[in-house]
Amino acid sequence: MIGRILGNRYEIVEKIGGGGMALVYKAKCNLLNRYVAVKILRSEFTNDKDIIEKFKRESQAAASLSHPNIVNLYDVGEEEDIYYIVMEYVKGKTLKEVIKEKEILTLEEIINYTKQIALALQQAHYNHVIHRDIKPHNILITEDNRAKVTDFGIALAATSSTITNMGSVIGSVHYFSPEQARGGYTDEKSDLYSLGIVMYEMATGKVPFEGDSPISVALKHIQEEPVLPSEVNPQISKGLEEIILQLIQKDQASRYQNTQSLIEDLNKLKQSPDATYVGGPINHEDSPTQIIPRIKEEDIQVPGKKPQNKKKRRDKLLITSAVIAALIAALLFVFGLFYVSNIFRTEEVEVPNFVGMDIETARQQAVILELELSEETTHSKEVPIDEIIRQYTSPGMKVRPGATVKVLVSEGPRTVTVPDLRFEDETNVPYILENAGLEVGTPRYEFSDFPKGVIIEQNPRAGASAVEGTIVDYVVSQGPQEVTFPMPNLIGGTIENARNIIEQFQLQKGSERQEYNDEYPEGLVIDQSIAPGSMTRENALINLTVSRGPKPVQEPGEEDIELDIKEDEEDDQEDSINTSTTNTSTKNLRVELQGYTGLVSIRVRNVSSGEEVYNKNHDVSRDGETVMIPITGREGQEFELYINNKKHNKSIIL
Numbered sequence: 001m002i003g004r005i006l007g008n009r010y011e012i013v014e015k016i017g018g019g020g021m022a023l024v025y026k027a028k029c030n031l032l033n034r035y036v037a038v039k040i041l042r043s044e045f046t047n048d049k050d051i052i053e054k055f056k057r058e059s060q061a062a063a064s065l066s067h068p069n070i071v072n073l074y075d076v077g078e079e080e081d082i083y084y085i086v087m088e089y090v091k092g093k094t095l096k097e098v099i100k101e102k103e104i105l106t107l108e109e110i111i112n113y114t115k116q117i118a119l120a121l122q123q124a125h126y127n128h129v130i131h132r133d134i135k136p137h138n139i140l141i142t143e144d145n146r147a148k149v150t151d152f153g154i155a156l157a158a159t160s161s162t163i164t165n166m167g168s169v170i171g172s173v174h175y176f177s178p179e180q181a182r183g184g185y186t187d188e189k190s191d192l193y194s195l196g197i198v199m200y201e202m203a204t205g206k207v208p209f210e211g212d213s214p215i216s217v218a219l220k221h222i223q224e225e226p227v228l229p230s231e232v233n234p235q236i237s238k239g240l241e242e243i244i245l246q247l248i249q250k251d252q253a254s255r256y257q258n259t260q261s262l263i264e265d266l267n268k269l270k271q272s273p274d275a276t277y278v279g280g281p282i283n284h285e286d287s288p289t290q291i292i293p294r295i296k297e298e299d300i301q302v303p304g305k306k307p308q309n310k311k312k313r314r315d316k317l318l319i320t321s322a323v324i325a326a327l328i329a330a331l332l333f334v335f336g337l338f339y340v341s342n343i344f345r346t347e348e349v350e351v352p353n354f355v356g357m358d359i360e361t362a363r364q365q366a367v368i369l370e371l372e373l374s375e376e377t378t379h380s381k382e383v384p385i386d387e388i389i390r391q392y393t394s395p396g397m398k399v400r401p402g403a404t405v406k407v408l409v410s411e412g413p414r415t416v417t418v419p420d421l422r423f424e425d426e427t428n429v430p431y432i433l434e435n436a437g438l439e440v441g442t443p444r445y446e447f448s449d450f451p452k453g454v455i456i457e458q459n460p461r462a463g464a465s466a467v468e469g470t471i472v473d474y475v476v477s478q479g480p481q482e483v484t485f486p487m488p489n490l491i492g493g494t495i496e497n498a499r500n501i502i503e504q505f506q507l508q509k510g511s512e513r514q515e516y517n518d519e520y521p522e523g524l525v526i527d528q529s530i531a532p533g534s535m536t537r538e539n540a541l542i543n544l545t546v547s548r549g550p551k552p553v554q555e556p557g558e559e560d561i562e563l564d565i566k567e568d569e570e571d572d573q574e575d576s577i578n579t580s581t582t583n584t585s586t587k588n589l590r591v592e593l594q595g596y597t598g599l600v601s602i603r604v605r606n607v608s609s610g611e612e613v614y615n616k617n618h619d620v621s622r623d624g625e626t627v628m629i630p631i632t633g634r635e636g637q638e639f640e641l642y643i644n645n646k647k648h649n650k651s652i653i654l
Contacts, residue, residue: 006084007077010038026089041083052083059085065127067423068451069120071150092143096136103205107237110202111270115263116147117195122259124152125188132186134194135175173214174207178250181218189252196247203240204232239269351405353395359386359409370401377411385412413467420462421455426476433472441473452479482537489532490525495546498525502542510543518598522549550598586632593625603642604629
C-alpha cells in the first residue's frame with residue numbers, strides 16, 4: 001500500500017495505526033500539498049455490503065461535523081475494492097498512550113480533557129450523530145494539549161473487543177453502555193456513559209470492569225456495580241468521583257441528560273475542587289418508565305353491559321351500511337340537480353377585483369357570486385400574509401356562474417432555519433448566511449479559549465426560525481488573551497535555575513546549546529534568545545546557550561615562547577630611568593603567545609627580592625598574541641616568567 005495514490009491525489013507515505021475494522025496511513029495530499037490521515041477498510045470486510053453501506057453512510061454523516069475538538073473528515077472514496085476515508089492528520093498521542101505514561105492524571109488534566117471531549121459530543125449530538133465508540137484510543141491529544149475525537153460513526157466491524165447486534169457494532173466492550181451490551185436503544189446518554197468510563201480510567205489508571213472474554217465484561221456492565229474510584233485512588237476529588245458515578249449509572253434516565261449539564265458541573269468542580277457534592281443522580285423511583293402490553297378493545301368491559309354475540313354485531317353492521325348508502329345516493333341526487341340547473345342557466349356574472357383583498361373576504365364574495373376560487377400561495381416580503389397578490393382572470397370579465405377564478409395568495413415573508421455558525425471560521429460566515437437567505441450582521445470580537453477566528457456565539461440562535469433576510473449577529477474568538485511581561489535575566493545563573501524560572505513564568509523551553517567560554521564557568525547560562533527586560537508572553541519559546549568552561553588546549557612547548565627585552569625607543573624619556581645614584585631602569589618585555597587561546601595567566605617575579613612585578617590574565621582572543629610587560633629593576637637583575645602558573649625555563653636578565 002505504501003506509495004500507492006488514491007483518488008489521484010492521496011499518496012500513501014507510511015502506516016501509522018490500525019484497529020479491528022480499518023488500517024490508518026499517513027498520506028500526502030498532492031492537490032493541497034498537506035499531510036492527511038487515510039483510514040482504509042480492512043479487506044475482510046470489503047465483501048460485506050451491510051458494513052460497506054454503513055461505512056459510507058455514517059462516514060458522510062460524520063463529515064458534516066465541524067468543531068475544534070473533532071478530527072475533520074475531508075473525503076470518502078472507493079477505488080478497486082478499497083474503501084477509504086480521508087481525515088485531518090493530527091500529530092500527537094492517543095489519550096490511551098497518555099494514561100499508560102502517567103497512569104493517573106491530575107484533576108486539572110481530567111477536567112480539561114473531559115470538557116473538550118464533551119464539547120465535541122455536544123456538537124455531534126446537536127447534529128443527531130451518536131459516536132457509539134468513545135474510548136481513549138479514539139481521542140487524540142495534540143502537542144498543545146488539545147483533545148480531538150475521531151472515528152465518528154465508523155466503528156462498525158466486529159472484533160474480539162466489540163459486540164455485534166443485528167449486524168451493527170455497538171461499541172468497544174470495556175467502554176460501552178449497558179444498553180449497548182443488551183443490544184438496546186442507544187442515544188446521547190450512551191456516549192456519556194462511555195465518557196464516564198474514560199474518566200474513571202483517567203482518575204484510577206484502570207477500567208472498572210475486566211473479564212476473561214468480551215461477553216463476561218459486557219455482562220458486568222449490565223449486572224455489576226464498579227469499584228468506587230476512591231477505593232482505587234484515595235486521592236481522587238469527591239466531586240470528581242460523583243460526576244463519574246452519575247455518568248456510569250446503569251439506568252439511562254439516571255445519568256446526565258446532556259453534555260451541557262456535564263460541562264456546567266465540570267466548571268463548578270474546577271472552581272471548587274474540594275466540593276463534596278457535584279451534580280447527582282436523578283430520582284425516578286416515584287414514576288418509573290415501564291413497558292406495558294397494548295390494551296385491546298375487547299379487554300375493556302363497561303360495568304353492567306354484556307358482550308354482544310356475533311349475530312347482533314352482524315345485524316348492526318348491515319344497518320349502518322344501508323344508512324351510509326342512502327346518504328350517498330341523496331348527495332348524488334342533489335349534486336345532479338345543481339349541475340343540470342347550471343347547464344341551462346344563461347345569466348353571467350362579472351368577476352370582481354380580488355387583488356389586495358383578504359382571502360377569507362374573497363371566499364365569501366365568491367360564494368355570493370357563485371364563483372369558485374382556485375388558490376395558489378407564494379412567499380412575499382411586500383404583501384401581508386393571506387392577502388391576494390394577483391388574479392389570473394381579469395377583473396370585470398363576464399363568466400358563467402360556477403366558473404373558476406385563479407388567485408395567488410401571499411404566505412408572508414419566507415421563514416428559514418438559522419444555520420449553526422458556532423465553531424465555523426469567520427471567513428465562511430457570509431457564504432453560509434447567504435445560502436440560508438439571511439443577512440450578515442456586525443461581528444463582535446472577544447477573547448476566549450477557542451482558536452482565533454472561530455465563531456463562539458450567534459443571535460438568533462442556531463435552529464431558530466427567522467424571516468428571510470433577517471440579520472444574524474455573531475461573536476468571533478480572538479483566542480486566549482495574552483499576558484505580557486518583562487523577560488527575566490537568566491545570564492550568569494545556573495541552567496537549573498534558568499529552567500525553574502522558565503517554568504515559573506509559563507514559558508516554553510527551547511534548545512540548550514553549549515559553548516566554550518572563558519568568562520563564565522561550566523554550567524552557567526551565557527546567552528538567551530529573548531533579551532532580558534524585553535516584553536514577552538506566556539508560552540513564548542526561549543533558547544539558551546550554556547557555558548562549557550574554557551576550551552581545553554595543549555600548552556605549547558617553551559621553545560615556542562619568544563622573549564625579547566628591549567628599551568622602548570619612542571617612550572625612552574618616560575619609561576627609562578638611568579641615573580648614577582640608583583642605577584635602575586624600566587624596560588619592556590615582549591612575550592609572544594602563539595598557540596595559546598582564551599585567558600592566559602602571566603606572572604613575572606624578581607628572583608632576588610621575591611616580589612611579583614607583574615600578575616595579570618591576558619585574553620588572547622581579545623588582545624592578541626603579543627604582550628608587552630614593563631619591568632623595572634637594576635641592571636643585571638634576574639626575573640622569572642610564569643605562564644599559566646608554569647615557570648619558563650629561561651630567566652630574564654635586565
